Amino acid sequence: MVPLLDYEKPSPPPDDRRWKVVDRTMRSHGYEPHALIQVLHTAQETFGYLDEEVMRYVAASMRVPLSQVYGVATFYHFFTLKPQGEHTCVVCTGTACYIKGADSLLAAVEEVTGAKAGETSADGKVSVVTARCIGSCGLAPVAVLDGEAVGKIDVDGIKERIREWTSIAGDNGGAPPAGIPTTPVEGPAPQNPIIEGVTAHDTRRAS
Ligand code: FES
Structure with a gap:
Protein backbone atom coordinates (compact mmCIF):
# COMPACT_ATOMS: atom_id res chain seq x y z
CA MET A 1 0.00 0.00 0.00
CA VAL A 2 1.25 3.48 -0.85
CA PRO A 3 2.00 5.39 2.38
CA LEU A 4 0.24 8.70 2.95
CA LEU A 5 2.41 11.77 3.34
CA ASP A 6 2.10 13.45 6.71
CA TYR A 7 4.13 16.41 5.49
CA GLU A 8 4.29 18.68 2.48
CA LYS A 9 6.54 17.77 -0.42
CA PRO A 10 9.23 20.47 -0.69
CA SER A 11 9.07 22.66 -3.80
CA PRO A 12 12.68 23.22 -4.83
CA PRO A 13 13.61 26.41 -6.67
CA PRO A 14 13.11 25.77 -10.41
CA ASP A 15 16.44 27.34 -11.35
CA ASP A 16 18.45 25.06 -9.05
CA ARG A 17 19.65 22.35 -11.39
CA ARG A 18 20.74 20.04 -8.61
CA TRP A 19 17.17 18.93 -8.06
CA LYS A 20 16.88 18.05 -11.74
CA VAL A 21 19.86 15.72 -11.38
CA VAL A 22 18.06 13.93 -8.55
CA ASP A 23 14.80 13.93 -10.52
CA ARG A 24 16.55 12.33 -13.48
CA THR A 25 17.86 9.49 -11.33
CA MET A 26 14.47 8.84 -9.75
CA ARG A 27 12.85 8.87 -13.17
CA SER A 28 15.42 6.46 -14.60
CA HIS A 29 14.51 4.02 -11.82
CA GLY A 30 10.79 4.51 -12.36
CA TYR A 31 10.48 6.02 -8.84
CA GLU A 32 10.73 2.46 -7.52
CA PRO A 33 11.34 2.34 -3.75
CA HIS A 34 14.01 -0.34 -4.16
CA ALA A 35 16.17 2.31 -5.88
CA LEU A 36 16.23 4.48 -2.76
CA ILE A 37 19.93 3.91 -2.05
CA GLN A 38 20.95 4.78 -5.61
CA VAL A 39 18.82 7.93 -5.49
CA LEU A 40 20.29 9.01 -2.17
CA HIS A 41 23.74 8.40 -3.62
CA THR A 42 22.95 10.77 -6.46
CA ALA A 43 21.51 13.32 -4.05
CA GLN A 44 24.62 13.21 -1.90
CA GLU A 45 26.96 13.47 -4.87
CA THR A 46 24.94 16.42 -6.14
CA PHE A 47 24.40 18.35 -2.92
CA GLY A 48 27.44 17.12 -1.03
CA TYR A 49 25.27 15.89 1.85
CA LEU A 50 21.70 14.93 2.65
CA ASP A 51 19.62 17.53 4.43
CA GLU A 52 16.05 17.32 5.59
CA GLU A 53 14.65 19.05 2.52
CA VAL A 54 16.34 16.61 0.16
CA MET A 55 15.24 13.60 2.17
CA ARG A 56 11.65 14.83 2.29
CA TYR A 57 11.71 15.48 -1.43
CA VAL A 58 13.04 12.01 -2.23
CA ALA A 59 10.62 10.34 0.19
CA ALA A 60 7.62 12.15 -1.26
CA SER A 61 8.67 11.60 -4.87
CA MET A 62 9.31 7.89 -4.40
CA ARG A 63 6.37 7.40 -2.07
CA VAL A 64 8.42 5.85 0.70
CA PRO A 65 8.05 6.76 4.38
CA LEU A 66 10.33 9.56 5.50
CA SER A 67 11.42 7.34 8.38
CA GLN A 68 12.76 4.83 5.85
CA VAL A 69 14.79 7.52 4.10
CA TYR A 70 16.22 8.68 7.42
CA GLY A 71 16.91 5.08 8.33
CA VAL A 72 18.92 4.44 5.18
CA ALA A 73 20.71 7.80 5.34
CA THR A 74 21.84 7.26 8.90
CA PHE A 75 22.61 3.54 8.65
CA TYR A 76 25.15 3.57 5.84
CA HIS A 77 28.43 5.25 6.64
CA PHE A 78 28.82 6.60 3.11
CA PHE A 79 25.91 8.98 3.59
CA THR A 80 26.52 12.30 5.30
CA LEU A 81 23.78 14.36 6.86
CA LYS A 82 23.87 18.13 6.64
CA PRO A 83 27.05 19.44 8.28
CA GLN A 84 26.80 21.42 11.49
CA GLY A 85 28.63 24.60 10.54
CA GLU A 86 26.83 27.95 10.64
CA SER A 167 35.49 37.92 9.54
CA ILE A 168 38.82 36.17 9.16
CA ALA A 169 41.49 38.80 8.73
CA GLY A 170 43.99 36.92 6.60
CA ASP A 171 45.15 33.60 5.25
CA ASN A 172 46.39 32.48 8.62
CA GLY A 173 43.11 31.30 10.10
CA GLY A 174 42.21 34.60 11.71
CA ALA A 175 45.36 35.13 13.75
CA PRO A 176 46.86 38.60 13.53
CA PRO A 177 49.69 38.95 11.01
CA ALA A 178 53.05 37.58 12.09
CA GLY A 179 55.28 40.04 13.90
CA ILE A 180 52.47 42.07 15.41
CA PRO A 181 52.25 41.50 19.16
CA THR A 182 48.87 40.45 20.49
CA THR A 183 49.57 41.20 24.12
CA PRO A 184 49.57 44.83 25.16
CA VAL A 185 52.75 46.14 26.73
CA GLU A 186 50.71 47.64 29.53
CA GLY A 187 47.21 48.87 30.29
CA PRO A 188 43.83 47.20 29.78
CA ALA A 189 43.19 44.27 27.47
CA PRO A 190 42.78 45.42 23.86
CA GLN A 191 39.45 45.37 22.04
CA ASN A 192 41.25 44.72 18.77
CA PRO A 193 44.61 42.96 19.06
CA ILE A 194 45.81 44.17 15.67
CA ILE A 195 45.18 47.83 16.47
CA GLU A 196 46.65 47.36 19.93
CA GLY A 197 49.71 45.70 18.41
CA VAL A 198 50.32 48.62 16.08
CA THR A 199 49.95 51.00 19.01
CA ALA A 200 52.53 49.03 20.99
CA HIS A 201 55.00 49.27 18.09
CA ASP A 202 54.45 53.01 17.80
CA THR A 203 54.93 53.50 21.53
CA ARG A 204 58.25 51.67 21.51
CA ARG A 205 59.46 53.57 18.47
CA ALA A 206 58.64 56.92 20.10
CA SER A 207 60.47 56.11 23.35
S1 FES B 1 28.78 21.45 -12.22
FE1 FES B 1 29.18 19.71 -13.44
S2 FES B 1 31.19 19.22 -12.89
FE2 FES B 1 30.76 20.89 -11.61
Whole structure:
Protein backbone atom coordinates (compact mmCIF):
# COMPACT_ATOMS: atom_id res chain seq x y z
CA MET A 1 0.00 0.00 0.00
CA VAL A 2 1.25 3.48 -0.85
CA PRO A 3 2.00 5.39 2.38
CA LEU A 4 0.24 8.70 2.95
CA LEU A 5 2.41 11.77 3.34
CA ASP A 6 2.10 13.45 6.71
CA TYR A 7 4.13 16.41 5.49
CA GLU A 8 4.29 18.68 2.48
CA LYS A 9 6.54 17.77 -0.42
CA PRO A 10 9.23 20.47 -0.69
CA SER A 11 9.07 22.66 -3.80
CA PRO A 12 12.68 23.22 -4.83
CA PRO A 13 13.61 26.41 -6.67
CA PRO A 14 13.11 25.77 -10.41
CA ASP A 15 16.44 27.34 -11.35
CA ASP A 16 18.45 25.06 -9.05
CA ARG A 17 19.65 22.35 -11.39
CA ARG A 18 20.74 20.04 -8.61
CA TRP A 19 17.17 18.93 -8.06
CA LYS A 20 16.88 18.05 -11.74
CA VAL A 21 19.86 15.72 -11.38
CA VAL A 22 18.06 13.93 -8.55
CA ASP A 23 14.80 13.93 -10.52
CA ARG A 24 16.55 12.33 -13.48
CA THR A 25 17.86 9.49 -11.33
CA MET A 26 14.47 8.84 -9.75
CA ARG A 27 12.85 8.87 -13.17
CA SER A 28 15.42 6.46 -14.60
CA HIS A 29 14.51 4.02 -11.82
CA GLY A 30 10.79 4.51 -12.36
CA TYR A 31 10.48 6.02 -8.84
CA GLU A 32 10.73 2.46 -7.52
CA PRO A 33 11.34 2.34 -3.75
CA HIS A 34 14.01 -0.34 -4.16
CA ALA A 35 16.17 2.31 -5.88
CA LEU A 36 16.23 4.48 -2.76
CA ILE A 37 19.93 3.91 -2.05
CA GLN A 38 20.95 4.78 -5.61
CA VAL A 39 18.82 7.93 -5.49
CA LEU A 40 20.29 9.01 -2.17
CA HIS A 41 23.74 8.40 -3.62
CA THR A 42 22.95 10.77 -6.46
CA ALA A 43 21.51 13.32 -4.05
CA GLN A 44 24.62 13.21 -1.90
CA GLU A 45 26.96 13.47 -4.87
CA THR A 46 24.94 16.42 -6.14
CA PHE A 47 24.40 18.35 -2.92
CA GLY A 48 27.44 17.12 -1.03
CA TYR A 49 25.27 15.89 1.85
CA LEU A 50 21.70 14.93 2.65
CA ASP A 51 19.62 17.53 4.43
CA GLU A 52 16.05 17.32 5.59
CA GLU A 53 14.65 19.05 2.52
CA VAL A 54 16.34 16.61 0.16
CA MET A 55 15.24 13.60 2.17
CA ARG A 56 11.65 14.83 2.29
CA TYR A 57 11.71 15.48 -1.43
CA VAL A 58 13.04 12.01 -2.23
CA ALA A 59 10.62 10.34 0.19
CA ALA A 60 7.62 12.15 -1.26
CA SER A 61 8.67 11.60 -4.87
CA MET A 62 9.31 7.89 -4.40
CA ARG A 63 6.37 7.40 -2.07
CA VAL A 64 8.42 5.85 0.70
CA PRO A 65 8.05 6.76 4.38
CA LEU A 66 10.33 9.56 5.50
CA SER A 67 11.42 7.34 8.38
CA GLN A 68 12.76 4.83 5.85
CA VAL A 69 14.79 7.52 4.10
CA TYR A 70 16.22 8.68 7.42
CA GLY A 71 16.91 5.08 8.33
CA VAL A 72 18.92 4.44 5.18
CA ALA A 73 20.71 7.80 5.34
CA THR A 74 21.84 7.26 8.90
CA PHE A 75 22.61 3.54 8.65
CA TYR A 76 25.15 3.57 5.84
CA HIS A 77 28.43 5.25 6.64
CA PHE A 78 28.82 6.60 3.11
CA PHE A 79 25.91 8.98 3.59
CA THR A 80 26.52 12.30 5.30
CA LEU A 81 23.78 14.36 6.86
CA LYS A 82 23.87 18.13 6.64
CA PRO A 83 27.05 19.44 8.28
CA GLN A 84 26.80 21.42 11.49
CA GLY A 85 28.63 24.60 10.54
CA GLU A 86 26.83 27.95 10.64
CA HIS A 87 27.63 28.25 6.92
CA THR A 88 28.21 25.60 4.28
CA CYS A 89 30.59 25.83 1.35
CA VAL A 90 30.21 23.10 -1.25
CA VAL A 91 32.92 22.93 -3.91
CA CYS A 92 31.97 20.96 -7.00
CA THR A 93 34.80 18.61 -7.92
CA GLY A 94 33.11 17.02 -10.93
CA THR A 95 35.08 16.69 -14.16
CA ALA A 96 34.12 20.03 -15.73
CA CYS A 97 34.85 21.93 -12.52
CA TYR A 98 38.05 20.00 -11.92
CA ILE A 99 39.34 21.01 -15.35
CA LYS A 100 38.52 24.63 -14.49
CA GLY A 101 40.45 24.59 -11.23
CA ALA A 102 38.16 23.13 -8.58
CA ASP A 103 41.19 21.74 -6.76
CA SER A 104 42.58 25.26 -6.32
CA LEU A 105 39.21 26.47 -5.04
CA LEU A 106 39.05 23.65 -2.52
CA ALA A 107 42.62 24.29 -1.40
CA ALA A 108 41.77 27.97 -0.90
CA VAL A 109 38.68 27.13 1.15
CA GLU A 110 40.63 24.69 3.28
CA GLU A 111 43.36 27.26 3.80
CA VAL A 112 40.99 30.04 4.87
CA THR A 113 38.82 27.89 7.12
CA GLY A 114 41.47 25.52 8.43
CA ALA A 115 38.98 22.70 7.74
CA LYS A 116 39.38 19.89 5.23
CA ALA A 117 36.58 18.67 2.97
CA GLY A 118 34.05 16.92 5.16
CA GLU A 119 35.02 18.97 8.22
CA THR A 120 33.75 22.07 9.99
CA SER A 121 36.08 24.90 11.00
CA ALA A 122 37.16 24.92 14.64
CA ASP A 123 35.00 27.96 15.38
CA GLY A 124 31.93 26.17 13.99
CA LYS A 125 31.42 28.83 11.32
CA VAL A 126 32.02 26.98 8.05
CA SER A 127 31.52 23.39 6.94
CA VAL A 128 33.52 22.41 3.86
CA VAL A 129 31.91 19.89 1.53
CA THR A 130 32.59 18.55 -1.94
CA ALA A 131 30.05 17.44 -4.51
CA ARG A 132 30.34 15.61 -7.81
CA CYS A 133 28.61 17.68 -10.48
CA ILE A 134 25.74 19.87 -9.44
CA GLY A 135 24.36 20.07 -12.97
CA SER A 136 25.79 23.48 -13.91
CA CYS A 137 28.88 22.39 -15.83
CA GLY A 138 28.57 25.32 -18.25
CA LEU A 139 29.36 27.65 -15.34
CA ALA A 140 32.37 25.69 -14.07
CA PRO A 141 33.98 26.02 -11.66
CA VAL A 142 30.98 26.15 -9.37
CA ALA A 143 30.61 26.41 -5.62
CA VAL A 144 27.42 26.46 -3.57
CA LEU A 145 27.61 28.97 -0.76
CA ASP A 146 24.84 28.62 1.80
CA GLY A 147 22.63 27.12 -0.89
CA GLU A 148 23.46 29.71 -3.57
CA ALA A 149 25.18 28.25 -6.62
CA VAL A 150 27.94 30.59 -7.76
CA GLY A 151 29.39 29.89 -11.19
CA LYS A 152 32.78 30.85 -12.61
CA ILE A 153 34.02 31.63 -9.14
CA ASP A 154 37.76 32.10 -8.67
CA VAL A 155 40.09 31.64 -5.72
CA ASP A 156 39.93 35.28 -4.64
CA GLY A 157 36.15 35.33 -4.95
CA ILE A 158 35.59 32.26 -2.83
CA LYS A 159 38.06 33.43 -0.19
CA GLU A 160 36.30 36.77 0.01
CA ARG A 161 32.89 35.15 0.44
CA ILE A 162 34.15 32.95 3.24
CA ARG A 163 35.84 35.84 4.99
CA GLU A 164 32.54 37.70 4.93
CA TRP A 165 31.11 34.80 6.92
CA THR A 166 33.94 34.46 9.34
CA SER A 167 35.49 37.92 9.54
CA ILE A 168 38.82 36.17 9.16
CA ALA A 169 41.49 38.80 8.73
CA GLY A 170 43.99 36.92 6.60
CA ASP A 171 45.15 33.60 5.25
CA ASN A 172 46.39 32.48 8.62
CA GLY A 173 43.11 31.30 10.10
CA GLY A 174 42.21 34.60 11.71
CA ALA A 175 45.36 35.13 13.75
CA PRO A 176 46.86 38.60 13.53
CA PRO A 177 49.69 38.95 11.01
CA ALA A 178 53.05 37.58 12.09
CA GLY A 179 55.28 40.04 13.90
CA ILE A 180 52.47 42.07 15.41
CA PRO A 181 52.25 41.50 19.16
CA THR A 182 48.87 40.45 20.49
CA THR A 183 49.57 41.20 24.12
CA PRO A 184 49.57 44.83 25.16
CA VAL A 185 52.75 46.14 26.73
CA GLU A 186 50.71 47.64 29.53
CA GLY A 187 47.21 48.87 30.29
CA PRO A 188 43.83 47.20 29.78
CA ALA A 189 43.19 44.27 27.47
CA PRO A 190 42.78 45.42 23.86
CA GLN A 191 39.45 45.37 22.04
CA ASN A 192 41.25 44.72 18.77
CA PRO A 193 44.61 42.96 19.06
CA ILE A 194 45.81 44.17 15.67
CA ILE A 195 45.18 47.83 16.47
CA GLU A 196 46.65 47.36 19.93
CA GLY A 197 49.71 45.70 18.41
CA VAL A 198 50.32 48.62 16.08
CA THR A 199 49.95 51.00 19.01
CA ALA A 200 52.53 49.03 20.99
CA HIS A 201 55.00 49.27 18.09
CA ASP A 202 54.45 53.01 17.80
CA THR A 203 54.93 53.50 21.53
CA ARG A 204 58.25 51.67 21.51
CA ARG A 205 59.46 53.57 18.47
CA ALA A 206 58.64 56.92 20.10
CA SER A 207 60.47 56.11 23.35
S1 FES B 1 31.19 19.22 -12.89
FE1 FES B 1 30.76 20.89 -11.61
S2 FES B 1 28.78 21.45 -12.22
FE2 FES B 1 29.18 19.71 -13.44
